[in-house]
Amino acid sequence: MSYEAMDAIHTIETMNTVKAVSTERLAGRYSYLEREGLLPLPVQGGVTLVVELRHAQWSAECLRLLLRHSGSSVRLIAVPMTAEFPLQWLSEQFSGEPNLVFLPFAAGNYRVNEALAYAETSFAVLLEDRVMVSPGWLGNLLWPPIDDPAVGVVAPRSSSERGEGQEQLHFAGYSELSAYAAHILDKRQGEWRYAEVLGGSCLLIARELLLRVGGFDSSLAERRLIIADWCLRARMQGASLALSDPVYVHVLHPLEEGAVINAGNASSAAGERAYRRKWNLQDSPADAGLLQIPGDLSACLPQPVIPLGRHTAETPLVTTVVYFEENWTAADSRERQQMLQEGQSYSNIRWVWVRDSWSQSFPEFPVHERDAVITVHGEKPWLHALENISALYGSEVIVYLSASAAYDSRYIEKLVEVLQHSRADIVVSADYAAEDPGQRPGAGGTTQHLPLERIAHRSGITPGRIMKREGFFRSLALIPDPDLSVGYAGEPAGGRDKLHPSAPGGEGEGHL
Amino acid sequence: MNYIVLSRVSWEDYEYKRMLELLPDRGEVCFAGRMTPARQRSSGIRSVTLAELYSLNAKEYTLLVSSPYWLPDVLALQPAYTVALLELCPEGEDSVLWDKYSALLAAKADLAGTTSERIYLEQNLRRKGIVYLSGDQPLSYGLLRREEQLFFLSDYEAIWNRALTELWQPPVVSGEEAGWLDIQRRHRTAFYISMCAKMPLQPSVHYLAASYLYLRGDEAASLYLAQSFELMLLHDYTDCLHSHYRFFSAIEAKKGNLEHAVRQYEITAFTAGERAKAAQMRQWLSGGEAEHELLRAEIFTVNEDGAAANEILSRLSGPEARQRLLLNYIGTFQWEKALQLYEEMEADGTAAAENTGLGGFAGIAGIAGAPEIPGLAGGTAPAFEDAVQLPVIEGTLHLLYGRRHDAIRSFLRSAGADQGARQLFAEMADMEEAVQGLRGRVMDGEEHA
Missing domain, CATH: 3.90.550.10 (Spore Coat Polysaccharide Biosynthesis Protein SpsA; Chain A)
Structure with missing residues (x-):
């Protein structure tokens, strides 16, 4: 080993010592600032x-x-x-x-x-x-x-x-x-x-x-x-x-x-049961009072989102699914998003934007609170995602909107009211009937193709199959599950929204 | 609320300084005894002499008394509330004298607290207002701010605080279930149940768990008692029929199973007196509702649970019930109540000596030289069997109220001119000496008449 190398090692050792001293000193200073309350929070805006x-x-x-x-x-x-x-x-x-x-x-x-x-x-x-x-x-x-x-x-x-x-x-x-x-x-x-x-x-x-x-x-x-x-x-x-x-x-x-010997009362027992049910946990008396959690979260179904904000049971959460059938520009899609969001009178809406990755029309736009953007690749997954929205996002009602269609400001509010007062599983807005009188379903037993952009349904169901419609400007249609009842809501005579419930199997649909 | 501290020791040795910091609604606090000016300033507590103590309007004060030899002053001052801090007999004190006057102080107090779990359990069997001033919970159960200082309260401090406050602010909804007494019993129960899991072969831990469960009226008491009894036998402690097996009868009586209760008592009845009691119990068992209540009270009495027995007996009106209530008042040191009841019984002609058994001879439980009143967990003497003669009770109360001549007259009446009187006078002298000794110690050189 040359003397020069030894000098270099000595220099490194000295530097390390200086560095250690300096780190220790800095840590001491930091502790002092913290102790004295002189440090700001490490976050902007408080x-x-x-x-x-x-x-x-x-x-x-x-x-x-x-x-x-x-x-x-x-x-x-x-x-x-x-x-x-x-x-x-x-x-x-x-x-x-x-x-x-x-x-x-x-x-x-x-x-x-x-x-x-x-x-x-x-x-x-x-x-x-x-x-x-x-x-x-x-x-x-x-x-x-x-x-x-x-x-x-x-x-x-x-x-x-x-x-x-x-x-x-x-x-x-x-x-x-x-x-x-x-x-x-x-x-x-x-x-x-x-x-x-x-x-x-x-x-x-x-x-x-x-x-x-x-x-x-x-x-x-x-x-x-x-x-x-x-x-x-x-x-x-x-x-x-x-x-x-x-x-x-x-x-x-x-x-x-501290005085509880046998943990729990009636309401906490009910809470415990609800928790176990929600996370599919086994009831184990030995674990009473202890917190159980699922072993594998990835195997759990997505949980319904609880809205933030001021909503009560009287204003149930509505998941509104917006789908884009056309390749819009970024500016147009942003403008359309704003129009839809600000245009509806109903207050408790979770907006879910579903887009296909081929489309460039949906840039990274801001999502508010509980809203979501779902990106899929290809038409089949796109349709599949639309069919299964209710499994992904729990809420009282699911409403489908097309970015290309026009809706009046009380559209969602009216559909929710109709669904709340009827026994139908799926409601079709009667505006559709006015637009396409020839498409009103009869009692003939033919397969129904309901325009998706006019559909609302209850939560917890898969409404049916969604497919592309040929020959129509708005190109998505719902073929309802035959076990579900379909009703029609609208103002055919300028009156209140009404609904004819239909029997399962597509028979007995009507308009009230 | 204002407080006066009547300590057993000087301020420097006073053990409850933190308690004074945590007093609820703390107004003026006076310490009867010498304190340096610096200590008075730092503690915010005023030192008062005996003379100053008597110049205060005691009706505006709560007394915190930690020596039974303050009892004459407690009775003379007539404060708004008396709070007793009960201690095991300190070294150097006459334990018989100490225990007797401690029991009288406890019975007189509106609220009692103790750091001794044994005293706590004994008092639980005599009264309701008792707090265990210790605990095993490593958590904070409350807070208290006094000026710039913020204190956190342990479980028993929070309970003590609540118990004190309720002296002058009774809860709107009263009820044992929701009250601090039950909360502390539950804390202790939970502690001993957890200890049983950690020490499965320890009979005394199971016995204590059973005791707390019993106090709470929880039927699980019998399971823990059975475990304790079996462990005692396994450890070759075969003399546990009285201390352990008899306890089953109280648990059964609390459950309402009187037949079982009597049978279990019978198994433990060996002496002639006990067998006579068992025969009486059998007789009551075949009687009506009133006899059943007498039976329940008797089962509790033979298990030393005077509080439960008194609760039943004070609801009953027959002469038998009143005589037993009188005995129980004496056994639980509620002597003023005993005398009052005796006067009532005299007025209606049910207080003849042959009825009460209290007029003609001196019992031993309440005077010097007698064995102490047995505790819950291991006493061998049956409770209340050897009741004190009423004139002795009367004389003791005269003595405590400062009526010395009346006391001597009562003692002479009870014992005549035989050896008993000498014993009573010796005790009187001991008590007076203890009071003077206490004052001298606490007042640190102050002259006393």
Whole structure:
């Protein structure tokens, strides 16, 4: 070995030492900035915190700590979960707080989804009012999605989290808690792990994922099931879940909860049953109270999307399938999309845009909230996708629209109303009859070719076969499944929409 | 709410400092004893002398008493509420004296708390207002803010907080099922059931699980008791018929299976007295509803569950029931109630000495030198069999209320001029000495009359 080489090795060693010192120093500086609350959140536009209010005795303290330790760019939306919650008493304590709004309780309306729909920031946190946070909690929770963009959901460690994320601790007071939280932040800085499912009191969610997955399923009654269900749906959308190691939030427990010997009451048992049914899990008495999840999510059927936003049972979700039969330009298709979306009076619509990859007419246009774009390759898969929309997207009603057809503003609203008041499985808009009088079906038993752009049907059925029609300007037709009843709705005499239900087998169709 | 702390020890050694931080609706807090000005400032607690204590309007205060030798002051002050912090007999104290006056303090208190699970269980068999001031849950069950400080509450602290608050703010819907007493019993039950899974061969863990299940009225108690009994036999502890097997009779009585209950008691009845009781039980079993209630009360009494027995007996009106209630009041140290009931019985002519058995001789349970009132888990003496003579009760109460001459008269009346009187006077002197010793210790050099 020459002396020169030894010099070079010495230089490298010195550089490595300097680098190590420098990294350590930088880490120290970072910790200092974090400890002092001088670091901004690692995200543009801040974060929306949606707080579920259930515990009046703790909620004010929870909100105070959130406002104090989450930075100035957060917005809080607090949602009472029961009619009895003393919202006025609480809101009066925070009357001068510009970053905090309250959504009053509305019976039958799970307003958490509405609050999440209001979140315009790229991340939202859903948490209970029994969560007590300490400095640095939010900033550190945001790192996993930055480290790995596939991560769309992150939970901190807490006593209410499941599995590895569960940490059962008691602190005499806040100073003890914050000392512990700071110690763990420092010790486990940067660490996180993937999780199969999360179920605790605090959940960070990427808004982009929220819009794809939709809202939380309140029909599952029990919160941990509602959260777990959502996480599983997020995973089915390709998102990863993460558990943050350095972030610990302190969760308080109601006395009654700790006193439960035989877990559960009637409503939580019903929630458990609904959860098992939804995810096709075996009923196992040994696992009562434990959270089961499907072993293989890829084998599970797609779950219906729960709408985000302000919708009640009176406004059922309608999946509106828009298909493009012609090769439109990008500008035209964008304009048409806007016209269709803004032109309909019905408020609770999920728009599903189905396109064939051959078509260049459908560029990457923005999809809102629960909407979706389905891209298929070739005509056969295109038709197949259209036939099976109801299996892919759960909702009360499916409506097919052609991008080339014209619809009045109440078109969807009217079809939904007709379907709600009839026994028919499929409804054909009577506008079609006015356009093509010769095509009205008779009772002759010939195969029906119903124009797809005038069809609506109930959820949970495959309406029939969809095929191309020759000789018509609008070229897709539905040959209804003979077991389904078809009705016709419209205003033939300028009156109200009416419907003749028909018997299965295509007989007895009529117009009322 | 304002509070006065009557401690067993000086402020420096006071064990319940955190509890004082967590007092609900905390207004003024006074500590009867010496504190340095710095400690008063840092704790926000005012030190008061005995003289100052008596100048306060005690009706606006809740007393937190952790020594039974404060009992004369508790009775003299007549506070808004009395809260007893019950402790096992400390080293250096006369345990007989301590246990007797602790039991009297507990019976007098509106609420009692203890860090001893044994005392907790014993008190559960005597009263309702008792909190176990310890726990095994590693979680926080509440919070409390006092000025700039935020405290998190453990399970028992949250329960204690709720129990204290309910002294002056009773819940709108009362009911044992939803109340803090049942919540804590359920916490303890869940803990012992989990312990049974971890220690399947440990009889005492199963016995404690059975005890808590019994207190909650849960029929699963018999399963755990059976397991405990079998484990006792496996470990060659064959003298567990009284302590373990008899307990089955209480569980059966709670279920309403009186026939089973009597049969199980009979198996454990060996002495002449016990066999006589068993015969009486058989007789009641063939009687009507009132006799069945007497029988249930008797089964609970022989199982030391005075609280359950008193609840039944206080609903019944016959002379037999009242006599048994009188005995049970004495056995559970509710002596003022006992005297009041005796006066009522005297008025209606059912209080003859031969009826009550209390007029002619001195019992032993309530005076110095007697064996302690047995606990739930292992006492061998049957409960309440050796009742205290009423004049002794009367004399003790006179003594506690500061009526020394009346006390001496009562003691003389109960014992005549024989050896018993000397014993009673010795106890009186011991009590007075203990009170003076306590004041000297806590007030740290303050002079006392």
